[in-house]
Amino acid sequence: MQQSEEQLRAWMIGGLGGDAAAHAALLRALVPLLQSFYRRRMAQAQNDIEDLVQETLIAVHTRRESYDRDRPFVAWLYAIARHRMIDHFRRRRATVPVEDLDQILATEGFEDSCSARLDVATLLAGLSPKQARSIRDTHIEGLSIAEAAEAAQIGESDVKVSVHRGMKTLAARIRGDLP
Amino acid sequence: MNTEELIRLLSTDVPRIPRHALGRRIARGVIGGGVVSLLVVAAALGVRPDLGRAMLGFAFWMKWTYTVSLGILAIIATMRLARPDARPMRWLWVLAVPVLLLAGIGVGELADTPSRDWLAMWLGKSWMVCPWVVLSLSMPIFIGLLWSFRRLAPADLRAAGAAAGLAAGAFAASVYCLHCPEVSAIFVLTWYTLGIGLAAGFGALVGPRFLRW
Numbered sequence: 001m002q003q004s005e006e007q008l009r010a011w012m013i014g015g016l017g018g019d020a021a022a023h024a025a026l027l028r029a030l031v032p033l034l035q036s037f038y039r040r041r042m043a044q045a046q047n048d049i050e051d052l053v054q055e056t057l058i059a060v061h062t063r064r065e066s067y068d069r070d071r072p073f074v075a076w077l078y079a080i081a082r083h084r085m086i087d088h089f090r091r092r093r094a095t096v097p098v099e100d101l102d103q104i105l106a107t108e109g110f111e112d113s114c115s116a117r118l119d120v121a122t123l124l125a126g127l128s129p130k131q132a133r134s135i136r137d138t139h140i141e142g143l144s145i146a147e148a149a150e151a152a153q154i155g156e157s158d159v160k161v162s163v164h165r166g167m168k169t170l171a172a173r174i175r176g177d178l179p
Numbered sequence: 180m181n182t183e184e185l186i187r188l189l190s191t192d193v194p195r196i197p198r199h200a201l202g203r204r205i206a207r208g209v210i211g212g213g214v215v216s217l218l219v220v221a222a223a224l225g226v227r228p229d230l231g232r233a234m235l236g237f238a239f240w241m242k243w244t245y246t247v248s249l250g251i252l253a254i255i256a257t258m259r260l261a262r263p264d265a266r267p268m269r270w271l272w273v274l275a276v277p278v279l280l281l282a283g284i285g286v287g288e289l290a291d292t293p294s295r296d297w298l299a300m301w302l303g304k305s306w307m308v309c310p311w312v313v314l315s316l317s318m319p320i321f322i323g324l325l326w327s328f329r330r331l332a333p334a335d336l337r338a339a340g341a342a343a344g345l346a347a348g349a350f351a352a353s354v355y356c357l358h359c360p361e362v363s364a365i366f367v368l369t370w371y372t373l374g375i376g377l378a379a380g381f382g383a384l385v386g387p388r389f390l391r392w
Contacts (some may be wrong), residue, residue: 018195027186054185059332059392061189065200066262066332079263083334087391 003029005150009073016064027057030077037081040142048088056084074150123170131166134159205258205327209350212323216316216354224312224358238362241284243353245367248277249375250349257324257346260339261331278372285364303361306370313374314381316351317344321382328390340386341379348378 008029014022034053042049059080067076120140124132130152137148138159149156180188197203220226233239252274259265292300303309324343333339352371361367 015193016196018193020190020193023193024186024190027189031182031186050182054180054182057182057185057189063330063332063392065196065204065330068201068262069198071264075264076262079334080332083263083332083392 002033005072005074008077012064012067012073013069016067016069023061027060030057030060033077034081037078038085041085045092052084052088055088056081059084072150072153074147075153078147078151123173124166126173127166127169128162130154130158131162131169134162135166135170138163201261201331202258204330205254205261205324208323208325208327209254209320209346210323211326212320212347213350213354215319215323216351217357219316219319220354220358226357227360229360230357233360236362239356241281241364242356242359242367242371245277245281246349246352246356246371246375249274250346250353253342253346253349253379256342257339260333260335260342261328263332263334265334278368281364281368285368288364300363301365301369303363303366303370305359305361306366309355309359309361309366309370310374310377313348313352313355313371314377316355317347317374317378317381320347320350321378323347325389329392332392333390336387336390337383338386339390341383343386344382345375345379347382348375351375351378 008026011022011026011029015026031053034056035049038049038052039046042052060077063080067073124136127135133152134148137143137151138145143151145156145159149159152159154162227233252271256268256271259268288300289297321344324347328339328343352375355371361370
């Protein structure tokens with residue numbers, strides 16, 4: 001079961017106050033949350049997810065001084081999770097043998113996905129920051145509406161409306177109706 | 180190790196974290212490194228013999244205010260960047276305020292000085308060493324900040340490195356004021372700022388490597 005922001009934050013603050021039981025409850029509750037966070041983003045590397053979850057728990061534990069009690073907990077957690085994931089990819093990249101690289105790039109459609117990403121970035125740049133962020137979070141990063149709302153600290157309906165309006169603008173622009 | 184064991188292990192060590200723990204940790208890094216820089220100045224360069232008299236004058240406090248204000252702003256930026264969910268920092272333009280104030284004083288000085296003395300005033304006696312000494316003295320403070328960051332979670336390592344380098348450079352320059360006898364504003368504006376900028380550049384360069392976690 002996924003715990004609410006209020007509950008997670010209460011446990012985190014309890015742990016910062018020295019309450020070991022609250023800290024353990026927090027770490028246990030984070031496991032399913034982090035598993036689904038990584039599973040959704042790392043289709044190719046399901047085997048690494050358990051390692052990443054553990055690394056993230058360790059980072060949450062050792063770097064908990066960097067949490068500000070007055071700010072949302074989940075946004076802090078996902079920022080750490082994202083950083084761990086990027087670092088994980090960076091380490092992986094470094095160990096890919098060079099001979100196989102063109103093979104890998106070709107099979108993974110690296111070039112296509114790169115240019116697609118550039119196109120998307122150009123298109124999103126024409127939207128308001130909130131619309132661009134909502135679309136990026138829900139359609140590219142793969143966050144759920146609830147996660148995106150939490151990360152951006154806006155309401156869920158606000159996310160939905162932003163995505164809808166943004167998509168409409170983008171569609172009009174691609175058709176050539178708008179500059 | 181399975182995850183449940185890990186959680187049990189981590190939960191045996193849950194010290195209390197006071198509310199301002201992050202600020203204190205960064206302060207400890209700066210002060211620890213600053214003391215080393217201070218000892219280096221005292222032992223290797225020597226505190227200027229007329230320090231007591233200089234502290235009654237304008238130039239000393241101008242230099243001190245300039246460097247310390249840059250250092251405080253850089254430390255605030257460093258503290259923000261030490262959190263993974265750092266927000267954009269649009270207030271950083273205030274870093275320009277001390278620079279512009281000092282430039283204003285410099286213009287006033289130039290107006291009061293015959294133009295044939297301008298070059299001597301700008302270069303002083305130590306322009307060739309000043310930036311390098313500031314950069315060297317910033318290293319202990321930078322290392323102190325690297326120690327602070329070991330328990331913190333910067334997401335943008337280059338920006339965090341640059342902010343830490345800027346703070347280290349500015350406080351190193353404050354320490355260097357105890358030795359440096361230069362008095363002109365344009366000297367400080369050029370050569371101190373260059374040294375501080377070098378320290379910030381160094382921080383940005385090595386941040387991604389040394390701050391990695």
